[in-house]
Amino acid sequence: MTTCPYQYLFIYEIAGEITLGPPLDLKNYLGCWREGECSYLFFTCKMDLALKAFIGEDQSERYLSETVINYEDWEAGYPLKPRSIAGFYLCPTWEPCETPPGEHLIWIDPGVAFGSGYHPTTKMCLELINEVYKREYLPRVLDLGTGTGILALACVARGAAQVLAVDHNNLAIGTAIKNVQYNRQEHCITLICDDVLKYCGTPADLALANIYYGAVRDLLDQDSFLDKKWYILSGLMGTEVDKVLTQMKTMPLEPEIILDDNFWFAVLARHL
Ligand SMILES: C[S@@+](CC[C@H](N)C(=O)[O-])C[C@H]1O[C@@H](n2cnc3c(N)ncnc32)[C@H](O)[C@@H]1O
Incomplete structure (x- = not known):
């Protein structure tokens, strides 16, 4: 395939949980996001009538809305194209690939x-991964x-x-499984759909957490999280990074690099 398989996203908001299956045609189904009391179903084509029929007239009030967006708008207005970041060549799986010399190809x-x-x-995480691997070989990653x-x-x-x-999001894990397969890395990447707090004590040389401030703060509060050699913490906005740096002062962690980009911050920290 040489064109992006997604032109428009059709997003359906359904009250409560829903399990899709026959007779619904799932050929163009991308996945489901659960958020609060609703399920958000993503398709690559219009499915309003089929979904209403699937839900049934007796539960028709569960069908809340249809939103159609351009895939480029979902991706912040960018068409997905091959690009180089910090020595990684990110190539959409539908594009021809010409990896620049010395760069690491990632199909995505x-x-x-x-x-x-x-x-x-x-x-910023990719830049910090590049930086930390220049300093040290880190075999185990969380x-x-x-x-x-x-x-x-x-x-x-x-x-x-x-x-x-x-990742606690089913849709994310389903997508990650496919990407791991595209890159033929099933033998070294294990994917788990669950809350990060349950796994933060897993032994590792490098912990990555590009989540959001509340999740990073909660991770740093866990003693079992504080045994890694290196940390890359991201998803921090504005003054949130100061709060994380203050929290770190009470811990055996030393910030080594702080990057910022458009109000977002990422930290590379080392265990003392
Ligand atoms: C900002 S995205 C980062 C994705 C990717 N690592 C990257 O750097 O582009 C954060 C991800 O964390 C997941 N997430 C947020 N809170 C979580 C939690 N408590 N447990 C597990 N996953 C969580 C979200 O579903 C989302 O996929």
Whole structure:
């Protein structure tokens, strides 16, 4: 395939949980996001009538809305194209690939999960992964909030032998599984659909957490999280980074690099 498989996203908001199946045609189904009391179903074509029929007239009030958006708008207005970031060549799975010399190829199909590589928080993590692997070989990685699996794949590209990648979002894990397969890294990346707090004590040389401030703060509050050699913490906005740096002062962690990009911050920290 040489064209992006997604032109428009059709997003359906349904009250409560829903399990799709026959007679619904799932050929164009991307996945489901659960958020609060609703399920958000993503399709690549219009499905309003089919979904209403699937839900049934007796439960018709569960069908709340249909939103149609351009896939480029979902990806912050960027068409997904091959691009180089910090020595990684991110190539959409549908594009021809010409990896520049010396760069590490990562095939990526973000679908509707977070982690195409375009967001500043992901870009900064890729830069910090590049930086930390220049300093030291880190075989065991814990990727908390893996999204598409992009950071796990970047670490493997830099030589990591074993990555445990966790995300509580089913859709993200489904997308990450596909990306791990595209890159043929099933033997070294294990994906788990669960809360990051349950896995933060997993032994690792490098912990990655590109999540959001509250999740990073909660991770740093866990003693079992504080035994890694290196940390890359991202998803921090504005003054949130100061709060994280203040929290670190009470811990055996030393911030080594702080990057910022458009109001977002990422920190590389080392265990003392
Ligand atoms: C900002 S995205 C980062 C994705 C990818 N690692 C990247 O750098 O582009 C954060 C991810 O963390 C996941 N997440 C947020 N809170 C979580 C939690 N408590 N447990 C597990 N996953 C979580 C979200 O579902 C989302 O996929």
